[in-house]
Amino acid sequence: MELIVQVCVSGLLLGGIYALISIGLNLIFGVVRIINFAHGEMVMVAMYLTFWLNYFFGMDPYVSTIIVLPVMFLFGVLIQRVIVQPIQNSSANMKIFATVALSLILQNVALIVCKGNFRTVQVPYGMSTIELAGIFISVPRLVAFFAALASITLLYYFLKNTYTGKALRAIVEDDTIARLMGVKVQNLYLLAFGIGCAFSALGGVLLMPFSSVYPSVGIPFTLIAFIVVVLGGLGSMGGTFLAGLFIGVVEAVGGTYVSPALKEAIYFGIFIIAILIRPQGIFGKGKGSEEVGLK
Amino acid sequence: MRTNKLIIATAILMLGLLVVPVFFTSTFILHMFTLVFFYIALTAAWNIPAFGGKFSLGHAAFFGLGGYTAAILYVKCGISPYIGMFAGTFVAMLGGVILSFPLVRLKGPFFTLASIAFAEVLRMVAVDWRSLTNGSVGINIPFKPGWLNLTFTSGMPFYYIAMGLAIAVILLSWWIRSSSLGYHLRAAAADEDAAKALGINTAKSHFLGLMWSSGLTGLIGVLYVFYNYVLEPGSGFSMDRFSLQPAMNGIIGGMGTIWGPVIGAIIMTPLGEFLRFYLGTIQQGLNFVVYGLMLIAVVNFVPGGIVSLMEPWFKKKKSGDSSAADN
Numbered sequence: 001m002e003l004i005v006q007v008c009v010s011g012l013l014l015g016g017i018y019a020l021i022s023i024g025l026n027l028i029f030g031v032v033r034i035i036n037f038a039h040g041e042m043v044m045v046a047m048y049l050t051f052w053l054n055y056f057f058g059m060d061p062y063v064s065t066i067i068v069l070p071v072m073f074l075f076g077v078l079i080q081r082v083i084v085q086p087i088q089n090s091s092a093n094m095k096i097f098a099t100v101a102l103s104l105i106l107q108n109v110a111l112i113v114c115k116g117n118f119r120t121v122q123v124p125y126g127m128s129t130i131e132l133a134g135i136f137i138s139v140p141r142l143v144a145f146f147a148a149l150a151s152i153t154l155l156y157y158f159l160k161n162t163y164t165g166k167a168l169r170a171i172v173e174d175d176t177i178a179r180l181m182g183v184k185v186q187n188l189y190l191l192a193f194g195i196g197c198a199f200s201a202l203g204g205v206l207l208m209p210f211s212s213v214y215p216s217v218g219i220p221f222t223l224i225a226f227i228v229v230v231l232g233g234l235g236s237m238g239g240t241f242l243a244g245l246f247i248g249v250v251e252a253v254g255g256t257y258v259s260p261a262l263k264e265a266i267y268f269g270i271f272i273i274a275i276l277i278r279p280q281g282i283f284g285k286g287k288g289s290e291e292v293g294l295k
Numbered sequence: 296m297r298t299n300k301l302i303i304a305t306a307i308l309m310l311g312l313l314v315v316p317v318f319f320t321s322t323f324i325l326h327m328f329t330l331v332f333f334y335i336a337l338t339a340a341w342n343i344p345a346f347g348g349k350f351s352l353g354h355a356a357f358f359g360l361g362g363y364t365a366a367i368l369y370v371k372c373g374i375s376p377y378i379g380m381f382a383g384t385f386v387a388m389l390g391g392v393i394l395s396f397p398l399v400r401l402k403g404p405f406f407t408l409a410s411i412a413f414a415e416v417l418r419m420v421a422v423d424w425r426s427l428t429n430g431s432v433g434i435n436i437p438f439k440p441g442w443l444n445l446t447f448t449s450g451m452p453f454y455y456i457a458m459g460l461a462i463a464v465i466l467l468s469w470w471i472r473s474s475s476l477g478y479h480l481r482a483a484a485a486d487e488d489a490a491k492a493l494g495i496n497t498a499k500s501h502f503l504g505l506m507w508s509s510g511l512t513g514l515i516g517v518l519y520v521f522y523n524y525v526l527e528p529g530s531g532f533s534m535d536r537f538s539l540q541p542a543m544n545g546i547i548g549g550m551g552t553i554w555g556p557v558i559g560a561i562i563m564t565p566l567g568e569f570l571r572f573y574l575g576t577i578q579q580g581l582n583f584v585v586y587g588l589m590l591i592a593v594v595n596f597v598p599g600g601i602v603s604l605m606e607p608w609f610k611k612k613k614s615g616d617s618s619a620a621d622n
Contacts, residue, residue: 035404035407037407037408083591087594087595090598091598092404093348093550094594094598096404096407097546097590097593098590098594100352100542100590101586101587101588101590101591102587102591104539104583104584104586104587104590105584105587107580107583108580108581108582108583108584109580109584111579111580112578112579112580112581112584116579215580219411219415219534220415222408222411223411223412223415226405226408227412230405259423262416262420262423264412264415264416264419265416265419265420268409268412268416271397271409271412272393272396272397272409
């Protein structure tokens with residue numbers, strides 16, 4: 001009994017990071033309408049940045065967000081401008097090819113520059129835990145969860161209450177009409193890609209104190225983020241958040257009770273079952289919304 | 296007259312390919328040709344769902360399922376590789392049935408994603424299920440030369456096997472593309488809703504396309520394992536070599552066409568080997584950076600793939616032949 005609670009809690013905390021990464025994907029998906037296969041690689045790049053900042057300057061991972069997040073925001077803007085914008089009007093498949101190519105390039109540049117070794121950041125609080133009612137909670141995971149929660153809330157208020165946020169939501173609803181209403185769609189695409197990228201980067205930074213980075217670390221994140229977005233429903237922030245937590249718990253429980261090697265098999269199973277039952281996602285906006293962003 | 300010329304040209308090419316092993320006894324050249332044939336077959340099989348606009352990044356799943364089935368049957372149960380071929384094809388098609396759920400239920404990108412996940416999951420299962428697959432160590436095909444064991448002392452038999460396989464898959468994909476299934480798939484690729492409105496059961500067409508594709512890929516996997524002697528999760532379910540490479544060949548050559556995959560495989564396989572051998576030793580991974588850049592260039596400048604550049608030439612060559620226009 002103790003164990004299951006323990007496992008669920010640690011899964012829930014990890015799920016917060018998954019939610020963070022997935023919300024970045026959801027934003028890019030909804031606004032720019034591109035299926036970003038290089039999303040996990042954004043996490044990977046951010047993790048490497050955190051690692052190198054720590055390695056060369058001894059910078060604490062949490063402190064390094066002040067450098068990593070702006071850099072990754074600009075990186076996202078650059079990707080949108082250089083890779084995506086030229087093919088904005090071609091078919092969905094072409095956009096997939098372009099982002100697959102980007103993910104290949106990023107992974108292999110990482111392999112060339114950083115070699116295939118697992119890199120970790122050594123921090124004094126990496127293994128520290130706090131005890132709460134007999135359950136041990138890892139401090140970096142707890143920090144990650146609350147940082148994720150805070151930034152998701154922040155994004156939610158930004159989208160709900162500011163003019164730019166409203167414009168972004170208008171593009172998600174219908175970008176042609178948004179354009180007709182005078183929304184500067186091209187600029188907001190850049191912004192959305194930048195924010196999406198910064199969110200996944202934050203996920204990467206928060207992961208660093210308790211996990212390691214290697215060139216292909218991003219592949220599972222791409223898959224998880226898509227599964228979470230499908231489960232949560234496109235354009236649904238709350239849905240994405242809950243689905244992220246759910247996948248985190250499933251991973252922890254599956255990894256503990258079945259086999260750590262098979263946790264991806266478990267996601268895949270859930271993914272298949274979920275799309276069979278409700279293709280628009282558990283919290284999706286209704287039938288047909290699974291097709292958003294595919295035109 | 297023009298068709299006659301084309302037949303003669305094809306016949307000369309075939310004869311030329313038939314006598315290659317007689318003149319080039321170097322193992323490297325034979326291996327390169329064999330590899331090109333394998334990749335032509337693999338890319339053409341990958342291409343069948345692409346007639347319907349769907350493409351997978353997880354064909355290693357079918358490749359590995361086929362290869363593992365035959366290898367396990369042969370090594371652990373002593374069952375002939377010829378029976379293993381059928382078994383491997385069948386198991387790969389079962390994998391296709393599983394992957395057909397996201398294919399039929401969701402639009403393009405989700406199928407692609409599900410296919411990556413599927414192949415990765417199978418790779419992990421192959422690592423984890425040690426009693427069946429020997430885990431990361433892999434399965435070795437014992438060296439007992441003879442047609443009965445599909446194991447040979449020279450590279451020649453496999454040169455012809457792979458060549459026959461490539462030709463068979465090209466012809467099959469040609470036949471599928473010009474059959475009613477092919478027309479249904481192409482209609483679905485052009486406009487899924489319009490195709491449905493015309494009474495085409497697009498779900499069934501996508502499903503059948505994937506069945507052909509997965510079965511053929513499984514068969515290719517079986518033959519490749521016997522060519523390669525060794526099968527381990529990292530190679531059998533290799534994302535780079537059997538998921539990305541065929542997709543890359545197909546996209547760069549021209550997805551959804553008959554000759555695109557062939558041209559793609561002919562260009563990319565030697566290039567890939569060259570990059571792996573010469574650049575790969577300097578910088579591991581550099582070959583994939585080159586592929587990625589090529590892919591971005593193709594997407595930006597020749598979205599139809601290399602085959603679309605050759606289209607005017609094809610049309611002139613075969614004017615009057617109506618089927619040329621859509622090849």
